Each structure stands twice: as C-alpha cells, then as structure tokens.
Amino acid sequence: MAKIGVLLSGCGVFDGAEIHEAVLTMLALDRAGATIVCMAPDVDQYHVVNHLTQEEMTEKRNVLVESARIARGEIKDLKDVKAADLDGLIMPGGFGAAKNLSDFAFKGAESTVEAEVKRILEEMSAASKPIGAICISPAPLAKALSAKKPEVTIGNDQSTAEAIEAMGGQHKTCTVDMIHVDGANKVVTTPAYMLGPGIKDVAVGIEKLVHKVLELAGG
Amino acid sequence: MAKIGVLLSGCGVFDGAEIHEAVLTMLALDRAGATIVCMAPDVDQYHVVNHLTQEEMTEKRNVLVESARIARGEIKDLKDVKAADLDGLIMPGGFGAAKNLSDFAFKGAESTVEAEVKRILEEMSAASKPIGAICISPAPLAKALSAKKPEVTIGNDQSTAEAIEAMGGQHKTCTVDMIHVDGANKVVTTPAYMLGPGIKDVAVGIEKLVHKVLELAGG
Numbered sequence: 001m002a003k004i005g006v007l008l009s010g011c012g013v014f015d016g017a018e019i020h021e022a023v024l025t026m027l028a029l030d031r032a033g034a035t036i037v038c039m040a041p042d043v044d045q046y047h048v049v050n051h052l053t054q055e056e057m058t059e060k061r062n063v064l065v066e067s068a069r070i071a072r073g074e075i076k077d078l079k080d081v082k083a084a085d086l087d088g089l090i091m092p093g094g095f096g097a098a099k100n101l102s103d104f105a106f107k108g109a110e111s112t113v114e115a116e117v118k119r120i121l122e123e124m125s126a127a128s129k130p131i132g133a134i135c136i137s138p139a140p141l142a143k144a145l146s147a148k149k150p151e152v153t154i155g156n157d158q159s160t161a162e163a164i165e166a167m168g169g170q171h172k173t174c175t176v177d178m179i180h181v182d183g184a185n186k187v188v189t190t191p192a193y194m195l196g197p198g199i200k201d202v203a204v205g206i207e208k209l210v211h212k213v214l215e216l217a218g219g
Numbered sequence: 220m221a222k223i224g225v226l227l228s229g230c231g232v233f234d235g236a237e238i239h240e241a242v243l244t245m246l247a248l249d250r251a252g253a254t255i256v257c258m259a260p261d262v263d264q265y266h267v268v269n270h271l272t273q274e275e276m277t278e279k280r281n282v283l284v285e286s287a288r289i290a291r292g293e294i295k296d297l298k299d300v301k302a303a304d305l306d307g308l309i310m311p312g313g314f315g316a317a318k319n320l321s322d323f324a325f326k327g328a329e330s331t332v333e334a335e336v337k338r339i340l341e342e343m344s345a346a347s348k349p350i351g352a353i354c355i356s357p358a359p360l361a362k363a364l365s366a367k368k369p370e371v372t373i374g375n376d377q378s379t380a381e382a383i384e385a386m387g388g389q390h391k392t393c394t395v396d397m398i399h400v401d402g403a404n405k406v407v408t409t410p411a412y413m414l415g416p417g418i419k420d421v422a423v424g425i426e427k428l429v430h431k432v433l434e435l436a437g438g
Contacts, residue, residue, distance in 0.1 A: 011230065011238075012288035019230075019289055023242040023418070030419040051287035052294065059278065068270035069231035070238055072412075075271065193291075199242070200249040 001035050002217045004210075005081060005089040007117070008040040008067035009096025013193070014049035016063070018094030020199050021134050021192050021206060022070045025090050028210035037086060038075040040067035041116045046099040063100045078116045083123035088217035090210065093135020093192055102140035109166035113144045121145060130186040130216035132209045136160070138189045142169030151182035155191030177204040179212055188212045220254050221436045223429075224300060224308040226336070227259040227286035228315025232412070233268040235282070237313030239418050240353050240411050240425060241289045244309050247429035256305060257294040259286035260335045265318040282319045297335045302342035307436035309429070312354020312411055321359035328385035332363045340364060349405040349435035351428045355379070357408045361388030370401035374410030396423040398431055407431045 006025055010016020029036050042064040048057040068075045083089075091097060098105035102113045113121070121144040124131050133141045138152035139160065146168030153174035154160050161171035172180045176195040181188050190205035225244055229235020248255050261283040267276040287294045302308075310316060317324035321332045332340070340363040343350050352360045357371035358379065365387030372393040373379050380390035391399045395414040400407050409424035 013291050016288075018291075019238060020242055020245070020291070023239055024246070026239070027243070027418050027422060030417050031422075050284055051290075051292050052284045054292060065269055065271045069235075071270075072232050072237075072239070073270050073273065198249050199246050203246060203250075 001033055002087040002214055003035045003037055003085065004029050004213065004217065005037045005039055005086045007078070007089060007091045008038060008070055009094060009100045010045050010063050011066040011069045012051050013094045014051055014054060015045055015047060015099060016066055016094055016096035017070060017092050018135060018193055019070060021092040021094065021202060024203050024206045025092055025134070025210060028207045032210060032214055034214060037081065038067070038071035039078045039081050040064045040075060041078045041101070041114055043100065043114065063096070078120060081120060083120065083127045083129060086124070086129065088130040088132070088213045089120065089124050090132040090213060091134065091137035091141065093137050097137040097140055102143060104139045104143070108163040111143055113140045118144045125185065128186060130188060130213045132188045132213040134190055134206060134209065135192040135194050138169070139164055141187065143167045145185065148185050150185045150187045151180060152187060152189040153180040153191055155194040157194060176201050179205055179208045181212055186216050188216070220252055221306040221433055222254045222256055222304065223248050223432065223436065224256045224258055224305045226297070226308060226310045227257060227289055228313060228319045229264050229280070229282050230285040230288045231270050232313045233270055233273060234264055234266060234318060235285055235313055235315035236289060236311050237354060237412055238289060240311040240313065240421060243422050243425045244311055244353070244429060247426045251429065251433055253433060256300065257286070257290035258297045258300050259283045259294060260297045260320070260333055262319065262333065282315070297339060300339060302339065302346045302348060305343070305348065307349040307351070307432045308339065308343050309351040309432060310353060310356035310360065312356050316356040316359055321362060323358045323362070327382040330362055332359045337363045344404065347405060349407060349432045351407045351432040353409055353425060353428065354411040354413050357388070358383055360406065362386045364404065367404050369404045369406045370399060371406060371408040372399040372410055374413040376413060395420050398424055398427045400431055405435050
C-alpha cells in the first residue's frame, strides 16, 4: 500500500490550504487504497484572513495547528518526515502554498521556499519519487526544483505562468479537467481552483493527479 | 435545479463543522446539479480547540467567519435564510453541531438548540421540505423537531441514542454505509464519522443522503 504525503499549508483558501482540494486529494487517495500521511510545517501563518470579508485579522495562527483541522488531528510536523518515509507527495493549493510554504504571493519570481518544504521536495526529487502539485502549488514546486526545470501547469494565468518560467519552470497550459505529467521529473500538476469554477470540476483533475502519482509511485 | 442549504457550525471536527463531511456533501450536491447555499449562525464558537493537541485555546472565533473557510467565502448569515429560499437543508456533523448549533455535547437530553438553527429547522419541517443530518447533527435535529418524533440514526452509540430518545427522537441503528429515511418527516440521517473509520467510508453514506434529500426535494 503506497504511503503518500499530503503537504498542507493551513486551513482555508485565502490564508492556508484550499480545503476542497485537500479533502478531494484525501478522498481519492483513500479510495485508491493508499495510506495518507498529512504534514505541515510548524511555522506561523503569514497572516490570518477573515474568509467572510476577505479582510486581514489581527491574530496569529500556526500552519501545523490549523492544518490539523483538515487532518482531524492526524498530522505530522513536516520536519519529522523524510522522503524515505513516503512513496509520493501531494501539495494541495490555496494561498497558503504561496504565503506560508513560500512567499510567491508577494515576491513572484523572486520568492523563496520555506526551508523544510524545500528540503522535502528536494529529497523526493533526489529519490525519484513522484510529486503532485495542485492549483498554485506548482509555483513553489518550480522554485524549489528549478535546477530540474520541471514542467508544470497552473492553468492559463499569464503572469503566474511567466513567473514560473522566470524561476526555471516550464509552464504548460491546461484546463481544469487535465493534468500535466513531467515524466522525467515525476511531477504531476493540475489547475484546480486556479480555474474552477466549482468543486465537481476541480475534483476531475485532482482524481487524475492522485491516480497518476500512485502509478508513478508504484513504478 | 434544487437549492440545498448546507448548515455549517465552524471549521474543524473538534470545535466546528467536520470538514470532510461538509466537503463531501458539497461535492455530491454539485455533482448532482444542485445549487449549494452555505449558511451558518453569526455567533461565537463555544470554544476553540487546538486540533493538533486537542487542548482548548485561549481565543475566540466566530462560527460564521470560520464556516466561511469551508465555503470559500460564499456563505450567508443563517438569520437571512428562510425555508422559502430552499428546497432542502443538510447539516454536516462535527462537534460544532453539538457545541455551537446546540449544547448537546454538554447537556445531552437537557440541551437546547441555537435560536436561528431551531427556527430554520422548524420552518423546513412546517414546509414539508427535506432535512438531511450527518454524524452528530441528528441530535440537535431531534431536539428541535421533538414534537414530530423524528426517526434518526447516529450509528450505534448507546448513550447518544438514549439521549436522542429522551429528547423525543426515535433512534435507528445503522452502519456507516447506510442512511435512515423518516419518510413522514422527510428526515434523512447517516452516521458518518460517528462510526468512520475513513473518508472513503463516510463518503458512501453521505452520497446516499444527498441523493435521498434531492429526491425528496423534487417530490
């Protein structure tokens, strides 16, 4: 039974992991018989956004603690997970990937990736284990693995695609029901809520991504 | 196209709505072509639980604001929703249903239901529109509609079942892949994470519940 990591970045699309994308990933993994290993870095969120008003709130929240909501408490501190523990890794999207796992939302092509996130991505790549990235997560992925020039998709947003290319990635336009597979790098990506519009639409690409990651993990 | 309300109680199993159950409900509704109307009461959560440690945190959160995370911001204040706006209503579970939408977690059979929650449940029932309740949500539902003696399931937990009976409900034992249908009251329930064990298991009952609510909504 494949052990697949799910790297979370908080709990909520505007300041953390996109909840639907995370849950759909877990559903597809469980249905395929995989073991799910949720994880998140033990760092403060960049900020907290009121999801009703989209205004910033004056409080602090921790990425690992909030990610534990999606994981129902079954989650590991990312620093305690090694590539040797996993057969594959999937990063759901949400602004958390671009605010907490990296600062791509603020610095674009000049962004940096959080140290433990960079470490696990580099380890997975070095071990030739598959990585799936959903929605905006291909951006930090492209930055972390820029030396490998990974092919990724975030859909069709031109400025995001240009930033990914500037970081060393190769952007491929896709629709929400598609995945892009970089076979050489074992990188699988899908646009999800970068395109939407609804949960049933993003589920199509996410299920394909999960199945492809599992196929590459078994190879 | 049926308009189905999804009544949320926060964002996280230990102090709010169970995230998987809420997302699986939305997925099944969207796939069936229904319009999803998320809603939550504008009240403080009973408390905030650190989902990593399960310890109480010294902060305040609002049920509507946190529920908006699951709804991606597309959510209504429950007080602004009338039964006339809906063809059916579904309550996902999580401790929020028993801590925020009612105080069943603390007072059992002596519990009361939050005023706006009671109001919408009574309106739906009076209008003979279907109500689905998942996991622990059948408990506040049984309390709110005790005069109708609704048949519900929360799985097989004896003390919870006894409390439901003491509030006027009629408890029916079910497994996680089952729903119980009270045809006279148009009430549909499924145990979900009252039994678990995993997301693929609870998805089976939740999909059946959604389809039955839609069938009753169209009748």
